[in-house]
Amino acid sequence: MIYSLWEEMKQAWRALMSNKVRSALTMLGVIIGIFSVITLVTIGEGAKAYVTEQIQSLGAGYDSFVMVAGKDHSVPPTPKFVYADIAYMELKVPEIRDIVGLNPGGGEVTYGKKTIKPSLVGGVTANYLDLMGGKVIEGRFFTAAEVDSRKKVMVIGPTIAKEFFGTGLAVGEKIKLRGDSYQIIGVMEARGSVGPMDLDKRVVVPITISQNMLGTDKIMRFNIFPKDISKITEVQEKVRQVMMRRIRSDDFSFMTQQGILSIVNNILAALTGFVSGIAAISLLVGGIGIMNIMLVAVNERIREIGVRKAIGAKKRDIVLQFMVEAMMISLLGGIIGIIVGIFGAFLIIWFIKGSFVVAWWAVIMATVVSASVGIFFGVYPAFRAAELDPVVALRYE
């Protein structure tokens, strides 16, 4: 049985190769179906990885959630949080381990005649670097006391330090930001980019000072770290209650990595469902094409079938012969679809600078599905061939 299967495969291969154009055209339906699914799934996996990275660049790792002013992200928010809210929330919600406050802003920094536009001018709390990940390689980070007393101090990214001071010391120098002079007290370690943001080109100042800078005493965003990460939802709910009462508004929202990922997953699932539908139609049409071509192949080889039966082929052998051939067409189409799909996804992902992840589950599924298409649509032609009367088949001209 194994022997004959191998023999059938060799002969099926030969039959396909002797009709290359026809075989290729027959495969097209399966190729397109599998290609579209594989491309989408691969891009989807890449998108998930990309979104995860983006969220992490916002600082919402798995151990914290983000509380941000504004409900609807399409409307510029009017924040109602203030610096004192940090202490208030920590008091009211004891399950909170720590809170990082962040006011993202823009602007330019000037030293002498040189001006640079940092990737981020952030007003942050003193625990920012410790909790969001990072180190100071020169000098130090500012203290809570300096934040409370609104000291005009600044910690800068290594790229900015290098551009302003070359190899010289940055700490102790003063640079200008929006007309105010800030003393540099530290330089951050190089970390590269997370998503679109170059972390090495950021500058941070005490969050209390940034309020001057932005002309408001409000805070845009908190990163809240619960003591027990498994209670993230409960903590979030408590914070919501506490803050709603305090600011008399619910104009704020929460983001967790899981939350955003689940939104992304939902979108991807909807897209995948849609493309799978198209792929299913394509596979159906492709399968009918295979059936059609196999019926033609049976008709072309009626005499061959007669000869094979005369020399001892059982029905099973003839069925196997044509099934293997049909399956080979669809499986080959599937494999080509997988390769082209992965390559296509790779190109797109490379173009949008996302991360490339091969979804092996999709590859395996595509292989199984394409083989099944061949088996399903190959059955009828194969049985038609096997049922031929050998005497009639041998006489067939």
Added chain:
Amino acid sequence: MKDNVVVRITEVKRFYQMGMVAVHALGGINLKVEKSEFVSIMGPSGCGKSTLMHIIGCLDRPTSGHVHLDEVDIDKLDDNELAAIRNKKVGFVFQTFNLLPKLKAIENVELPLIYAGVGLPARRKKATELLEIVGLKDRMYHRPSELSGGQSQRVAVARALANNPSIILADEPTGNLDSKSGEEIIRLFQELNSRGITLIIVTHDQEIANHGKRIIRLKDGLVVADDRVTARSR
């Protein structure tokens, strides 16, 4: 005596339904072929020669009557068992050779061995031996399109011999050959016969028939004559 009977046909009838008319291809045939015989079946077209051949070769079943091949009653066998009989006990040689065009000569010879479940090394060896016997050692890896008619027919004979069948059935084996190649095929048959292989050939050529040992004449689906070929008629 019983041990030597290869084919035993008893009161075999075969009708075909052609639209409204029932065509009597065979109208009650009795026949016995013993081991190592070389039988020629002759008769005008439409006399039922081919039908008889198909019935002996287990490609077709009689409408009534009994067929025994090697004392096995083939009426009692299902399609798969018949296929196995065709594979192991019968070797067909056709007028139009019926080689598979995409397969090399040696692969054509191997085909019945594949269906018999013989592994590649044993199969190759056997096919090589057979092609040597029919004198095509130097054409083993050629495709049918690269072979002459006579060479193709010899490949077909080698294929028919693949599973050491009890009987070789040849339907007009020289019909598509020039007289020289036809002669060669008949000589090959005689040689195989001298090795003890049982042969039945269908022909309408008296010359060819005279090379056998026995001539059966059919007319309108009935045996009308069954003669030994004498030395004189040869």
